[in-house]
Amino acid sequence: MAEQRLPSRWGIAVAAVVMQICLGAVYAWSVFVKPLVSTQHWTLTEVSLSFTINVFFIGVGTVIGGMWMDRAGPRKVATVGGVIYGLGYTLSSFATAQHSLPLLYLCYGVLAGTGGGMGYICPVATIAKWFPDKRGVMTGLAVTGYGAGALLMGPIAAREIASVGVPTTFLIFGITYFIGVVATAQFYANPPEGWKPAGWVPKTAVAKAAGSYDYTVTEAFGTWQAWVLWLMLFLNVSAGIMIISQASPIAQQQVHMTAVAAGTMVGLLGIFNAAGRFFWAWLSDYLGRARVYFLLYLIQAGIFFLLPSIGTETALFIAFAAIYLCYGGGFGTMPSFTADYFGAKHMGGIYGWILLAWGVGGVVSPIMIARIRQATGSYSTPIHIIAVVMVVSVVLPLIVRRPKAKEIGQPELVARAS
Numbered sequence: 001m002a003e004q005r006l007p008s009r010w011g012i013a014v015a016a017v018v019m020q021i022c023l024g025a026v027y028a029w030s031v032f033v034k035p036l037v038s039t040q041h042w043t044l045t046e047v048s049l050s051f052t053i054n055v056f057f058i059g060v061g062t063v064i065g066g067m068w069m070d071r072a073g074p075r076k077v078a079t080v081g082g083v084i085y086g087l088g089y090t091l092s093s094f095a096t097a098q099h100s101l102p103l104l105y106l107c108y109g110v111l112a113g114t115g116g117g118m119g120y121i122c123p124v125a126t127i128a129k130w131f132p133d134k135r136g137v138m139t140g141l142a143v144t145g146y147g148a149g150a151l152l153m154g155p156i157a158a159r160e161i162a163s164v165g166v167p168t169t170f171l172i173f174g175i176t177y178f179i180g181v182v183a184t185a186q187f188y189a190n191p192p193e194g195w196k197p198a199g200w201v202p203k204t205a206v207a208k209a210a211g212s213y214d215y216t217v218t219e220a221f222g223t224w225q226a227w228v229l230w231l232m233l234f235l236n237v238s239a240g241i242m243i244i245s246q247a248s249p250i251a252q253q254q255v256h257m258t259a260v261a262a263g264t265m266v267g268l269l270g271i272f273n274a275a276g277r278f279f280w281a282w283l284s285d286y287l288g289r290a291r292v293y294f295l296l297y298l299i300q301a302g303i304f305f306l307l308p309s310i311g312t313e314t315a316l317f318i319a320f321a322a323i324y325l326c327y328g329g330g331f332g333t334m335p336s337f338t339a340d341y342f343g344a345k346h347m348g349g350i351y352g353w354i355l356l357a358w359g360v361g362g363v364v365s366p367i368m369i370a371r372i373r374q375a376t377g378s379y380s381t382p383i384h385i386i387a388v389v390m391v392v393s394v395v396l397p398l399i400v401r402r403p404k405a406k407e408i409g410q411p412e413l414v415a416r417a418s
Helices: 011-026 032-039 044-072 073-098 101-130 132-164 166-185 206-209 226-255 258-289 288-309 311-343 349-374 380-394 397-400
Strands: 193-198 413-415
Touching: 011 044, 011 073, 011 101, 011 132, 011 166, 032 044, 032 132, 032 166, 044 101, 044 288, 044 311, 044 349, 073 101, 073 380, 101 132, 101 166, 101 311, 101 349, 132 166, 132 193, 132 311, 166 226, 226 258, 226 288, 226 311, 226 349, 226 380, 226 397, 258 288, 258 311, 288 311, 288 380, 311 349, 349 380, 349 397, 380 397
Parallel strands: 193 413
Antiparallel strands: none
16 A cells, blocks of 8 residues: 555654653652651651552553543543643642642542553553564563653652752642653554554564454453453562562661661662563563563562572662562563554553553552561561462463464555654
8 A cells, every 4th residue: 555654653652751751750759758757747657558549540540541542542641641640740739738648649649640540551552553563672662761760750859859848849740740741642643553564574483473353352351361461460560569669678677778778779779670671571572471471470489589588788689679670571571462462453441451450469569568567577478478479470471372363354554654
């Protein structure tokens, strides 16, 4: 067919990374914790609940955004998500200025979480459609921006809090995120149905194994494979976020780090969260998605078994870094895993539901480790529990297979997108 003038897919990719950096600021939440506890006279548990609510509603937002995106397109959904996300941060300024904890839960937890989830799903699903030839590495690059958000925004937030206080910092970030997310959303567009890069034919074993049938959301979740992917992401998130939520106190208790040193370590670990999203996604284009998940579980099983016996700061940092790499790797690999199995056309809705596993895992795992730690006085028991869970989890990538569907012929559009 004749070539059509299409938007640059590389421009869309750049916009995706910038948007994800703005949305990934959720991982910088820890810089707000101590100032909120000291200035608002809220307990650590009360303040931490804001983050838990936010993570849960990110999962809710991915479902809402993903389902809507399949009907309305990524630009509109990402724009609305950016408005809600920016509004959540802006109103959090009012909540903290008024010393209202319930309002903070509503604004930062519900609004910013939902808007962030709606925004998150759009670049991931859109990139998967534009880069069938580089599906793993490019979706991994998009979510790498999310992991890098804390690296960029955390230090800025810390300086702003020290300079102008928490309420004004929330206001500045709210306006900045509103502009950043809404502006980058305008670059998004879906490719024409059946489009593929000019002259591209699948060559690698991974690309050849990907399905060509586009499942609807209902069809996808009528297969057992969709639920296995949901469970695989849930288990990987649960393992990683257990450490992310408690890395500083574990370091202080186990190797007697100071609070300042532990805080610095946590900041550096964000690099590995971001790097893991890109590295494992890139590797999955060659090894395959299931094999990558097998390695993620296997590596974490060994580390979690050894973790309670580590007695030096360096060894603990290396162990945490490996866990962060695997945590990020789960997010980097799952978008292409989903698209390979169910097609890219309805990926927004399908992957939105799979990402709900993130919200559920982000609530269940931190609560579990906190309660067991409180009951036993030690982190060893919950860490060994998750080690056993990782051992059992290695079965899942061994048994999961792409669902067999009738391969229906779809008109192909060969067009340039450079």
